Amino acid sequence: MSTATFRIWRGDAQGGEFRDYPVEVSEGMVVLDAVNQLQAKHAHDLACRWNCKAGKCGSCSAEVNGMPKLMCMTRLSAIPLDRPVIIEPMKAFPVVRDLATDVSWNYRVKKKIKPFKPRAPDAPDGTWRMAQADVDRVQEFRKCIECFLCQDVCHVLRDHHRHDDFIGPRFLVYTAALEMHPLDTEDRLPELKQAHGVGLCNITKCCTTVCPENITITDNAIIPLKERVVDEFYDPLGWLAKQARNALKR
Amino acid sequence: MAQVEWSPAPRRFGETTRPDAWWAQPLLVFAGLSAFVLYSTWAAFQGKDYNFGPYLSPFYSPEIFGDSPHALLGPKPAAWPSWLPFSPALLILWIPAGFRMTCYYYRGAYYKSFWADPLACAVGEPRKSYLGENSLPLILQNVHRYFLYLALLFILVLAHDVWKALWFAGAAGQTTFGIGVGTLVLAVNVCLLGGYTFGCHSLRHLVGGGLDEVSCAPTCQHAWRCVSGLNRRHLLWAWMSLFWVGFSDVYIRLCAMGVWHDVRLL
Ligand code: SF4
Ligand code: SF4
Ligand code: FES
Ligand code: FES
Numbered sequence: 001m002s003t004a005t006f007r008i009w010r011g012d013a014q015g016g017e018f019r020d021y022p023v024e025v026s027e028g029m030v031v032l033d034a035v036n037q038l039q040a041k042h043a044h045d046l047a048c049r050w051n052c053k054a055g056k057c058g059s060c061s062a063e064v065n066g067m068p069k070l071m072c073m074t075r076l077s078a079i080p081l082d083r084p085v086i087i088e089p090m091k092a093f094p095v096v097r098d099l100a101t102d103v104s105w106n107y108r109v110k111k112k113i114k115p116f117k118p119r120a121p122d123a124p125d126g127t128w129r130m131a132q133a134d135v136d137r138v139q140e141f142r143k144c145i146e147c148f149l150c151q152d153v154c155h156v157l158r159d160h161h162r163h164d165d166f167i168g169p170r171f172l173v174y175t176a177a178l179e180m181h182p183l184d185t186e187d188r189l190p191e192l193k194q195a196h197g198v199g200l201c202n203i204t205k206c207c208t209t210v211c212p213e214n215i216t217i218t219d220n221a222i223i224p225l226k227e228r229v230v231d232e233f234y235d236p237l238g239w240l241a242k243q244a245r246n247a248l249k250r
Numbered sequence: 251m252a253q254v255e256w257s258p259a260p261r262r263f264g265e266t267t268r269p270d271a272w273w274a275q276p277l278l279v280f281a282g283l284s285a286f287v288l289y290s291t292w293a294a295f296q297g298k299d300y301n302f303g304p305y306l307s308p309f310y311s312p313e314i315f316g317d318s319p320h321a322l323l324g325p326k327p328a329a330w331p332s333w334l335p336f337s338p339a340l341l342i343l344w345i346p347a348g349f350r351m352t353c354y355y356y357r358g359a360y361y362k363s364f365w366a367d368p369l370a371c372a373v374g375e376p377r378k379s380y381l382g383e384n385s386l387p388l389i390l391q392n393v394h395r396y397f398l399y400l401a402l403l404f405i406l407v408l409a410h411d412v413w414k415a416l417w418f419a420g421a422a423g424q425t426t427f428g429i430g431v432g433t434l435v436l437a438v439n440v441c442l443l444g445g446y447t448f449g450c451h452s453l454r455h456l457v458g459g460g461l462d463e464v465s466c467a468p469t470c471q472h473a474w475r476c477v478s479g480l481n482r483r484h485l486l487w488a489w490m491s492l493f494w495v496g497f498s499d500v501y502i503r504l505c506a507m508g509v510w511h512d513v514r515l516l
Contacts, residue, residue, distance in 0.1 A: 066268030066372055086267045091372075131465035155368040159261065160380040182463045199384030203358040206371035219451070219481065223354050227395075227455035234392040 001026050004076070006034055007084040008046065012097045019043075020084060025076055031064055032071035035087065035099070047098040055212055058147030062099050063088040068149040068210045090152040103148050109167050112195070116178055117186040134182040141177035141221060143213040144170065150207035150217060156200050166197035169207035169217045176221035179228070189232045198225050261374030263366070272370040276363035282489070283360060286496055290343070293499050297337035299506040300499070304415045305432040307499040308439055312407045313338045320414075346495075349401040352394040354451045355488050357383075395452040405447055408440040418514070429516040432501060439498045442491035449480030449487050 004025050007018045021038040032050055039046045048071075050060040055073040064074050065086050079085060093101040122129045150169040156162050167175070175196070179188055192198045203226075207217045215221070231238050266272065293300075293309055300307040301318040313320045315327060316338035326336050350356050361367045368375050383391050415433040420426045447453070458464045458474030465471055480487065504510040 063267070063372070065270075066266045068372065080269070083269065086269075088267065131463065133465045133471065134463050137464075153371050155375060156380065156382065158372070159368065159375045160378070162380065180462055184462065197382070197384060199389065200380070200382035202361045202367060202382050202388075203354050204362055204368060204371075205358055206368070209371055218358075219484075223451045224455055224459050226392075227452060228460060230392045230395065230452075231455075231460060234389075235395065237396075 004081040005084040009088040031074040047100040058145035068152045092157040118183040153206040263376040265374035280363040294339035302505040349397040446487040446491040
């Protein structure tokens, strides 16, 4: 059994510092095991959130060696242990204490998004019919575990603090799941363009890189939404074609 | 909604706790794109050595006005102002350049490596202000689908160039069928550019991605699946086609300058 050094950020909203802790490393350990071990042995008052230890609850989000990660899914065998392993809280949200951050902004954002509005039922018994192929596309977005790692890494929130006019990749994925749903009839494009700020995303794909559920956030959710916004607001020929189609239908 | 406060001081440019070589990728992209832009600008201004036998450099195709036998409308118009530099490439190169400049993949890549916005994921940025693609000038990136329409026409033109590259002038002045290394170079070029163009995000949206019930339009569904297949590797197609289009010009230029000898395979 070898020993590694874990450099953990300790502090609160007023500020803090890194402190080093020794961790005994054994086979199969993940970062969360190490944090739990040092919490038990050296830092009983260390604040850190976790729940499922299976990459499904999304609560153990933190930054491991500078990259947003789920601590329970980051194996020690995958990170260099010959130098201190740096663990910090997420940077896009206010810190509560140590590794725990206040992610409640995300819950408030979610409430602003227009909910699912299905068309009238297809059958007299009040049920709908959907083709598998149409559902497959939005299925990917439903894998989201709301770990908010993508929100953390997104520079629009992390560096530019545009929390007031940008909903972040997590909620662009959420909007895409609703907007592309075969039954949904709601129109979320005006908000996407304005209040939800899809144009603030500059498609640099860091969100896709960190997503533990491997959701292709930028290519499958954000860019298609951007294209829908172009259809609606920035494409004069497309607009003309739509008017012509509508006129023909009438 | 209150602005979220984050206690530690805002991070300085390049500040990060990432110990890996995070700078390597933006540096490679910077070097690759700069090399291409420098070479293609130089080549576009040359105005000579862009054709050899039946081959026409893709930087110069379609040749609207020019001195080669490929010119569609003959030599440079007499009314062309003498102070304005002329090269057949300058008339058309803005189309592929605009297509790539507004491509979703390249946008993300050059925002990172040329504008450090961000330089790499989770690395501090040099500027505090940020406009994104929400206001001028970057809101103009939304024009991408119009460049796509033109780029699709270019694929046809370049495919026609491959066809022309199959017919060589014989010693007695007759035209004979043949295949040279240059023919293959141009054929690979059009395939790679096709892989790149047909994997475009805007095309993916236009052929069916914009529909919520794409299954109701089987042709659209099929097209959407095909474009999505190419789109998954859009980055790879982008770089391979960029490299090869540059190489095609180099190949024909060196043949035209007599530095390389084009081998006839058939
Ligand atoms: S692609 Fe867009 S949403 Fe994702 S991290 Fe980059 S700027 Fe943020
Ligand atoms: S999209 Fe991925 S990274 Fe973002 S909250 Fe969901 S699971 Fe986490
Ligand atoms: S503890 Fe649930 S995702 Fe890590
Ligand atoms: S998105 Fe890359 S070519 Fe259109």
